[in-house]
Amino acid sequence: DTINPTTVTLNNVSVDEGTGTATIGASLDHAPTAGPVVLTLSNGSTVTFNVGYTPGDIVQSTPFAVQGDDVYRDGESYSVSISSYTGGAEFENLVTTDTATVTVNDTINPTTVTLNNVSVDEGTGTATIGASLDHAPTAGPVVLTLSNGSTVTFNVGYTPGDIVQSTPFAVQGDDVYRDGESYSVSISSYTGGAEFENLVTTDTATVTVNDTINPTTITLDGSTSNVTGQITLTAQVDHAPLTTNLVITLTNGGPTITILAGQTTGSVTFANPNPALPHTYAINTATGGQYEHLDTTSTITIAGPLIDLDGNNSSGVTGTGYKTHFVDGGAPVTIGDVDTVITDADAAGQHIATATIKLQGTAGAGFELGDVLAVGSLPAGITVASNDGNTITLTGNATLADYQTAIKNITFAADATTPNKDLIRHVEVQVTDVDGNQSNVAVADITVNVIQAPGTPGSPVNNGDNTVIGGNGDDVLVGDGGGVKTVLQPGTNYNMAFILDVSGSMRFDLDQGSGNANERLNLLKDGLKQYIQNTVLPFAAKAGTADGGHINIALIKFAGLAQTSLTISIADVVNGDWTALNNTINALTQGGGTNYEAAFNEAERWFKGLSTGANDTTAGTDATDRASTNADGTAIAGYKNLTFFITDGNPTFYMNGNTEAGSGSEAQNAAAFNTILSQSKSTFDHGYNQTSGNGGIGSISTVAAIGLGIGVKKPWLQMFDNTDSIGNITIDVGTQNVSGVNVTDSSAPTPNPIANFDNATGNNAPAAWVASADATAATLNTNKLILADSTQGNGVAAVYQGPSFAVTGSSTFVSFEYGRSNWVAGDAFTWKLQRQNSGVWETVEVGSNAASNDHAPSGTNSTGLFMQSGILLAGTYRLQFEVEDNSGTGTGDYVVRIDNLQRNTSAGTDTITTTGGQPDIVLTADQFQYALEAGGLSATLNPVGNDKLFGGNGNDVMFGDTINTDWLDWTGRNLDAANQPDAAGSGMAALKEYLSLSPSDYTLVNASLGVQDIDLYNYIKAESNTTTGISRFNATADTRGGNDVLDGGMGNDILYGQGGADILIGGAGNDILFGGTGADTFVWGKTLNTTTGNLVTNGTNDADGSTDIIKDFSLAQGDKVDAKALLDALGWDGNMGTLSQFVTVTGSTIDIHNAADTISVNIVVEGQTFTALNDMITKTNFQTT
The missing domain is CATH 3.40.50.410 (von Willebrand factor, type A domain)
Structure with missing residues (x-):
């Protein structure tokens, strides 16, 4: 058997991404016979060839996944092989080496950039545009460049859809014009994004710049010329018209003003319709200029400059003049009031070029040769062009305010040797503005006021018989100096x-x-x-002399x-x-x-031993062996x-x-x-x-x-x-001792609280204790009154005056408890018990802490030292507490705590009624010396003279005798002292001392010069109430009074006859008359001849329609009303049967008039009520012969 191959063929496959799955086709060149042949491919798919398969047919594998569709460039190609198979054993050689190529093709998908619109107000400065991508970059940043130059960057890791802001870009600045805008911004280029299949950058953004409303102000200005008789008006804008002219029409018949595009001012000149009157123009319409908003509220008043030396007429002069007075011997006075004002056509923008200030008239006529106008400090830009003492010329382009300041700093002083108090000085002031406009002539009238008092320069006043003459001003005349002489009585x-x-x-x-x-x-x-x-020894050393x-x-x-x-x-x-x-x-x-x-x-x-000289311890017989007492111990004569x-x-x-x-x-x-x-x-x-x-x-x-x-x-x-x-x-035998403990088995004095400070009502209220400027306001803490000196080491005590309280009988003393905090050696606490006498508070007892070693309790809850007065006379009293922190800073304010202020009245069976005097309780060396002096020395009141005072014109204040200064109080003053200025009766010496101590109620005119005449004048004059006539300087009970003549002259005068049998003549004007003690005569129809010193008739001058008031008429003292000379001048024939034709009485008023009742004077006799003419004659000792 030969080995023949059976071959598997795999087909290549091509598919688009996103298809989902694909299959691979395979074929065999021989059919299986024994059973299925199953191929397993390297991607996991399988191919099955069943029995009956036709060789060459294509069998598809099971599906396998292919890459999904996306926007990135990521197509791919890969090889698939046969990793294994099953079946096919019947084949001699099954060849499975073939491979298939799988190709996944990239599809084109877009990635889109989105730009967002933006809206912003002009003037914001910058803006940004938001942008987004629908897919994230993976290979690196994607940077978009916008058409306005801004960039947007999408970094790796970007989340699709998120908004990324561009870099800032400038937007239109804020302005006053209508120029809002809107424009489109696109993507001009980009970098990065190569991984995207298609990056779409076609979107645009709209940028809207909104117009904000900003005002443009039109300001009107102008001037007038007295030379050309024309007005020039100018309109100015703070931003020039953009593309069109700005046309402005005016009210009040004014012309049109045009401001050309690109310019900021426009002017027009026209004839002044009435140069004697001011003219005010406002904006009626304004068009053009492309402004967002025009402010057209500006107005302009065209007139020449006007100077007013007394803006609110406070000196009593209406119009533009000013009235002031120079006090003889005092500091120079300014020729304008504090509210001297200069106005001009151009309001705040106008400037003055020159000012002329001159004394009216000539030396010896309008003013005295020694009178002087002087220049004080001048604002920058104003200089003195000339000054001969009578005429001053100022020059320099300066504001109205600066010239106002300059004029207020011009002063007048009368001739020091011949002030001529009868001559009123007139000072003329005129300004010229930078346009040559001359102002009105404003006139300052200056009268010379005199203070004729002891010790003032040129004053004839002493305690003798003086003739004191005022002038045309508001004078202060004091007949006598008063005072005391301190003696162990000379010759005694x-x-x-x-x-x-x-x-x-x-x-x-x-x-x-x-x-x-x-x-x-x-x-x-x-x-x-x-x-x-x-x-003692200095006095004894002068034995045998008058001293x-x-x-x-x-x-x-x-x-x-x-x-x-x-x-x-x-x-x-x-x-x-x-x-x-x-x-x-x-x-x-x-x-x-x-x-x-x-x-x-x-x-x-x-x-008693002195009656024989038995107490003489010197050897031998000499002058010391003389007897100096009688056998009963009383002193012999001398x-x-x-x-x-x-x-x-x-x-x-x-x-x-x-x-x-x-x-x-x-x-x-x-x-x-x-x-x-x-x-x-x-x-x-x-x-x-x-x-x-x-x-x-x-x-x-x-x-x-x-x-x-x-x-x-x-x-x-x-x-x-x-x-x-x-x-x-x-x-009361049961009177408490120093610790506030009663005597055993006694009935203690009956307490009657004045203030226990257990609450904040009535006398306990801190507000009931009036604090001086140097004092911290009284407060309550732990049921005690808290007093403190807020300024350390300044030599000024913090003074607190308490509420008044009554004492009846002669069996009551006052007590309180004293405690303290932050005391250091030298810090002083003084209490003064004051009794009201004819409306004046007089200090009757003084006590203190022990300033060198204060053992008062310092704990906030401690019982304080028990301080007490003596048995008091009936009357109205108050306590004054003085707290003086004499330490340096850093020791804490000296704080005094007062508690259980009460009256204590002797009561029960253990009382003793007997005679008593006024002893002193002392805790300091100074107080001990005061007590020794008061007990041994005699502060004898100086006698005063018979004076003649004539006020002249003006509203005068006149004292026939000395001024009462016993009510003036300062730290450490003891009226029981034997020396001026502390002693009672010190008169002018006490006033000078008081003013020299920088009291809270008066600031010296010139502290560097000490107390001057003008300070005495100011203080005495201000003390006399022009409505009631009451003055604490009026020594109502002074027994030293001379027989004085006081003639007020013209003006609204206040006359104080004081002691003695005085003659008081109010003269013309509404006068207030105080006769004082003694048999005084109130006279109408006569005046004082200052040359002869005699009274002479003055016709009907006193019947000027005025009202005179007699404040203290006393028939018992021999006072009388003498209007005989005035009645004669009015035509009365001296027949009592016709007196009613010239005198009418109603209530307390005597109306003296002519028969036709066309001229008259009213005399109000306070404290009297008249039922008929004869009743008045009886009650006033009315003189008819």
Whole structure:
């Protein structure tokens, strides 16, 4: 058998991608006989040839998968072979080596780029276009370049359909024109994407740039020329018209203005329809220019410049003028008000070229030779072209505001030596603008006001008989300087005893009931030495002259009986005695109880011993052996007994006959203290072991009691002081001590709260405590009033004035508790109890903390130190608290806490009613000196003269005598001091001191020059209420008044006659008249002849239709109304039967008029009501003869 092959033939196949499946055709060249021949191909398909197969027929394989359709270039061709077969054993040689080629053909599918449209506002800057692909790149980035130059990049890994933004491209900038746009952007080229069969880039995007609405403003400007009589109007735009002209029509008959395309201004010139009037033009229509929006609100007023020296007419001058005054001797005054205003045709844009300021008239006529116009600081761009002192020319192109400033900085000053107060100066002001337009001429009228008062330059005023003349201005005339002279009365000799407490408590601190630093004793020693050295010895050194006197001096120390003794007595003390006195004072030591009675006895013995010169310790017989008292201890003629009773505590012993009684302790009960006080008072008044008579030191000597520290109960100490006696007082034995603890078994004084600060209503409210500028507003914290000095170390105290409260009877004292925080040495707390006197608050008591070593509780919940006044007279009171932080910064504000402010009225069975004075309780060295001075020195009021004052024209304020300055208050002022300016009655000296301390209610005109006349003038003038006439400077109760003549002259004057029998003449105008104390005469129809000093008739001048008011008429004091001269001038014949034709009364008003009632003057007599003419004559002592 030969081997013959049977061959399998595989056919090639070609199919498109995406067809899904394909088959391969196969054939055999011999048919199977034994069974099927099954071929397995290398791609897994099979081909089956069954028995009966016809050789050569094509049999298809089972289907196999071919590549799916996609967009990428990925057609393929591969070979398929026969990997195995089954059957065909009957064939000698089945040949299966043939292969078939499968070809998968690539179909062309598109990949599409989509561009998104974009909308953006002009001026946005840039925009981007979004793009997307529907198939992702696989071979690398596909970068599209858009027709506007932007690019879009699709990176490998891109998610089909996602939007990718192009790189930014510029869009049209924002402008004012109508030029929104829309354009198409296409794809100009791309790179990458070779893997795609077909990348379609035909899409486009539409870019829309929206027009935003931006305004273009038309501004009208213009000018007028007084030379050509024409107006030129200019319209200006901030953006030129784009393609067409802008045509503007105007209101008010104005012409048309055209601004050409590409230009920004257009002008038109036309005749001024009326140069005397201003003309205002506004825009009627505006067309062309392709603008988005035109602002056509601009207007222009055409007129020449106008200057007004007093914009709101506050000086009383209507129109463009100004009225002011120059105070003789004061600082120069500006010739324009603060609201001087220049207006011009061009509103804010117009400029002024020149200004001329000149005094009207000639020297010696319109003004004085020494009068001066001066130039102050000028704004940049304005210079002085010329200035001879009377005419000033300013030049320089500058704004209206700058020239306003320049003119306000021109000042006038009257001649210093001959101010001529009767001559009104007129200053003319005119400006010219840059177009040559001249303004109106504005005039400033300047009167020269004078203050005729003590110490002012050129003033004749002293405390003598003066003639004081005002001028045409609003003058302040003061007849007398007042003041005090401080003396141990010159020509008076003194027996001077110092009773000095050296009890054991003198080792205590000043503001607490404990301590071992000898604060109280040291204060006693230092203060006593200072007083003797500075006051006593210098006075004694002038013995035998009008300025001094002889002094016998004694130092009496006391504690318990055993420690009480006359320590030193020197007759006719001289400077050479200082060593002995100094050594004696230095040797004082503390120890023992407190026996007032023993001390008073020792002093009584000393005074009585002076009747024989027995107290003289000098050797031999000389002038010191002279007697200086009578046998009963009273001072002989030419001598005065003076005692200082200085103690730190309350009496704890008394004398039972010659034996000391009492426990010596503060812990005794009410009965014991009642006995101690009563016994001590008896000895004080009547003498040792006496119950009647006048032998005690309180009867034979002036006794000034001074308490050192807060251990002394002031109401008790009042019993042992006879200075400034307030009459009978009722004290309570149960009065609290320094810790606020009542006496055992006593009925304590009845409390009546003023403020406990437990809530924020009524007197407790912080707002009820009025704070000064340097003070932090009062607050409440832990049921206490919190006060603080907010500025450290500036030398100004924070002042708080409390609400008023009433005190009745003579058995009440005021108390409160004091606590503090952030105190350092030098920080000072002062309280002042003030009493209202005729509407003026006067300080009647002063107290303080211990400024060198403050032991007040600092805890917020602590009970404060108990501070108290003495028994008070009935009246209306208030408390003023002063807090001064004298430390540097960084220590925290000094804070004071006030609590339990109350009245305490003596009550129960344990009261004592007796006479009382006004002792001092002191905690500082300064207060101790004040107390010594007030007790020993005498602040004697200076006598005043009989003056004649004439106001002249203007609204004058006139004082016949001195001004009252006792109401002025400053830190540390003590009206009880013996020296000016602190002392009561200091007059002008106190005002100067007050103003020099930079008070919160006044700023000096020139701080670098100190207090000037103009400051005195301003302050006195402002204090007089022009409606009521009330002035706190009016010394209504001053007993020094001279017999003065006050003539107001013309104007609305305020006259204060004050003390004495004064003559008051209101003169023409509405006048307010205060006669003051004394028998005063109110006169109409006469005036003061300033040459002769006599009164002369002045016709009917006073019947000017005005109303005069007499504020304080007193028939009881002898006041009278004298209108006889005026009635004569009006035609009255002197017959009482015809008086009613010339005088009419209604209520409190006297109407004096002529018979026809065509001219008149009304006289209002406040406090009176007239039922008929005769009733008026009786009630006013109306003079008819």
